Amino acid sequence: MATRSVSRRAIPLIRQCSVSQRAFSTTLSSRNTNTTSNNTTTTPEYAIPNPSRPTHFGFETVTEQEKRKRVAGVFTSVAESYDRMNDLMSFGWHRVWKDHFVSSLNPGFSPLSSTSSPTGPQHILDIAGGTGDIAFRMLHHAHNVNANPSVRVTISDINRAMLQVGKARSATLPASHQAALSFVEANAEDLSKTRPLQPILSESEQTFFDPATATAGIPDNSVDLYTVAFGIRNFSNIPAALREARRVLKPGGVFACLEFSKADKLPLFNTVYKEWSFRAIPLIGQLVAGDRDSYQYLVESIERFPSQEEFRDMIVDAGFVVAGQGYEDLTGGVAAIHKGMKPRDA
Amino acid sequence: MAKPTPTIAITATRRIANSILRHPRSSTPSLLLSRARSTPSTPSTSTRLQQQQTPSSSSSSRPYHSTTHPPPPPPFTPSELSLLSSSYPHIPLHGFTPTSLLLGARDLSLLDISPSILPNGGEFSLIHYHLHLQRTLLSTKLDSLFHGTEAIMSTQEKVEALTWARLKANSQIISRWQEALAIMAIPSYAPQALKELALLSDEILFLAGDKSVDPTWYTKRASLATIYAAAELFMTTDKSAGFSETRAFLRRRLNEANTAGGFVGAVGQYLGFTGSAVVNILRSKGVVI
Numbered sequence: 049m050a051t052r053s054v055s056r057r058a059i060p061l062i063r064q065c066s067v068s069q070r071a072f073s074t075t076l077s078s079r080n081t082n083t084t085s086n087n088t089t090t091t092p093e094y095a096i097p098n099p100s101r102p103t104h105f106g107f108e109t110v111t112e113q114e115k116r117k118r119v120a121g122v123f124t125s126v127a128e129s130y131d132r133m134n135d136l137m138s139f140g141w142h143r144v145w146k147d148h149f150v151s152s153l154n155p156g157f158s159p160l161s162s163t164s165s166p167t168g169p170q171h172i173l174d175i176a177g178g179t180g181d182i183a184f185r186m187l188h189h190a191h192n193v194n195a196n197p198s199v200r201v202t203i204s205d206i207n208r209a210m211l212q213v214g215k216a217r218s219a220t221l222p223a224s225h226q227a228a229l230s231f232v233e234a235n236a237e238d239l240s241k242t243r244p245l246q247p248i249l250s251e252s253e254q255t256f257f258d259p260a261t262a263t264a265g266i267p268d269n270s271v272d273l274y275t276v277a278f279g280i281r282n283f284s285n286i287p288a289a290l291r292e293a294r295r296v297l298k299p300g301g302v303f304a305c306l307e308f309s310k311a312d313k314l315p316l317f318n319t320v321y322k323e324w325s326f327r328a329i330p331l332i333g334q335l336v337a338g339d340r341d342s343y344q345y346l347v348e349s350i351e352r353f354p355s356q357e358e359f360r361d362m363i364v365d366a367g368f369v370v371a372g373q374g375y376e377d378l379t380g381g382v383a384a385i386h387k388g389m390k391p392r393d394a
Numbered sequence: 395m396a397k398p399t400p401t402i403a404i405t406a407t408r409r410i411a412n413s414i415l416r417h418p419r420s421s422t423p424s425l426l427l428s429r430a431r432s433t434p435s436t437p438s439t440s441t442r443l444q445q446q447q448t449p450s451s452s453s454s455s456r457p458y459h460s461t462t463h464p465p466p467p468p469p470f471t472p473s474e475l476s477l478l479s480s481s482y483p484h485i486p487l488h489g490f491t492p493t494s495l496l497l498g499a500r501d502l503s504l505l506d507i508s509p510s511i512l513p514n515g516g517e518f519s520l521i522h523y524h525l526h527l528q529r530t531l532l533s534t535k536l537d538s539l540f541h542g543t544e545a546i547m548s549t550q551e552k553v554e555a556l557t558w559a560r561l562k563a564n565s566q567i568i569s570r571w572q573e574a575l576a577i578m579a580i581p582s583y584a585p586q587a588l589k590e591l592a593l594l595s596d597e598i599l600f601l602a603g604d605k606s607v608d609p610t611w612y613t614k615r616a617s618l619a620t621i622y623a624a625a626e627l628f629m630t631t632d633k634s635a636g637f638s639e640t641r642a643f644l645r646r647r648l649n650e651a652n653t654a655g656g657f658v659g660a661v662g663q664y665l666g667f668t669g670s671a672v673v674n675i676l677r678s679k680g681v682v683i
Contacts, residue, residue: 152510155508157507159493159497167505170507171506273507300503301507369471369472369473369511388511392504394446
């Protein structure tokens with residue numbers, strides 16, 4: 049949060065800062081020209097991606113650009129063993145969280161098909177959805193539970209290695225699900241630049257998305273539901289990603305985030321959980337995936353992620369409205385679901 | 395509203411009451427419930443209560459209940475409130491279900507997915523909204539209930555009239571109320587539902603002018619809450635015209651509570667008298683007590 053408080057102090061200088069940043073940030077200038085909404089002028093400085101701004105990578109402090117590269121490295125190295133590791137680390141409980149997350153959003157719900165939605169079929173954008181865990185559940189819930197085959201899901205990830213795992217797994221889905229699914233490579237901080245998933249041709253090829261190769265983009269007001277599950281803490285600039293989510297969502301669209309959070313409300317349980325995450329998880333990572341550092345990063349990044357209330361305030365700050373307290377704790381706060389709605393008048 | 399906070403300065407209270415009196419009274423809220431939420435319902439109530447209390451407050455007695463304390467904010471965020479209030483008219487047809495919420499969202503030209511921001515799918519939020527709305531609307535119904543005769547009505551009559559007014563507010567959605575009661579009985583929702591029930595009985599007794607500060611504060615609220623819950627359940631199967639059976643049921647229960655309360659009081663008095671008499675007899679015999 050250090051970066052944020054520093055930039056808060058720098059708010060009177062927003063104009064000068066953002067102008068000077070545009071000079072060296074290609075993604076930024078193109079983003080601002082594409083953005084038609086009025087929030088271009090009101091975007092605070094901390095919500096504009098800046099490759100040289102310090103952020104945290106686990107317990108280390110690195111620049112945003114460096115974090116992007118290192119996160120790409122982490123997920124490239126864990127892509128193959130990702131699902132197995134999730135099961136081992138959470139005793140399979142992450143499936144319960146994900147099932148609850150999807151059923152609480154109830155995608156594709158329509159009362160009686162006689163009155164079809166006036167706003168057209170639902171489009172779900174699953175950010176950082178690499179291996180398809182959330183997207184496949186969304187499709188199942190919409191197509192099978194709610195019998196609404198018009199729902200489409202787009203899986204987006206910055207990392208092609210993760211997307212390839214999801215693509216391979218999607219081959220076992222029913223054909224109707226596969227037809228409603230699409231894969232794109234994109235950086236969640238700038239969704240105006242995307243490209244369809246490209247195959248990995250050589251081992252040495254860099255697997256994280258380069259905006260210079262973009263061929264398409266996600267337009268404003270085009271998404272009904274934006275989901276990000278266990279992804280947002282890896283983003284280099286979370287406020288920028290939240291504002292980008294607000295841009296692509298239709299008015300009334302929902303931002304939903306499933307992420308590790310704080311279990312501080314239950315001190316005893318928290319102690320056990322912290323012991324488990326700092327001692328056992330890196331060890332499991334070393335034994336099963338042969339990669340201790342990536343899992344060390346994982347637990348450190350969970351520790352550094354803001355608390356439920358702080359993250360809720362970040363969502364509100366990005367222009368969403370929330371209901372109730374704005375979040376729901378899962379398993380005593382080990383994970384939490386945050387939801388926000390883009391208001392109509394935005 | 396019925397917060398048990400003592401009034402701090404009576405003079406200030408009176409000044410505020412006078413300033414409220416000078417303002418034109420807020421008109422009776424329309425039956426459009428979504429609007430009724432936003433109209434300030436308290437001034438007329440507090441004005442009335444101030445008028446009642448002004449003579450007694452000049453003496454040394456200080457009221458236990460604050461009438462100047464503003465009502466607590468509704469337990470919903472503005473976006474939640476707009477979603478719930480626009481879904482509310484769909485309840486008689488579609489019940490406390492995601493369907494009502496979805497139709498409400500469409501009425502606001504939001505998306506089908508929008509109600510998913512409500513906690514736990516929104517069914518309980520819809521019920522909670524109904525409970526909260528009808529409880530806060532009670533204070534706006536005092537005029538039509540008492541017709542200015544509150545001075546000659548006993549507290550028990552007022553309690554009966556207010557409880558009946560609250561029960562009648564369920565008549566619109568009575569065909570759906572059993573499913574709502576089932577949802578309220580789910581363990582994760584039960585504490586909030588019970589809290590609403592406690593707040594309702596508190597509100598009814600406060601509006602009826604009950605000023606008890608002894609243990610009967612608790613017993614009155616507990617017995618009223620029990621009676622209300624029983625009558626509510628009775629009403630869900632009541633097919634009589636204008637729910638006259640429910641009203642008779644409510645009257646019987648309140649009378650029973652009164653009789654039982656009187657009986658308990660009499661027994662207590664008897665035991666207290668006998669006990670002190672025994673002590674006195676023993677003392678007269680030279681026992682040191």
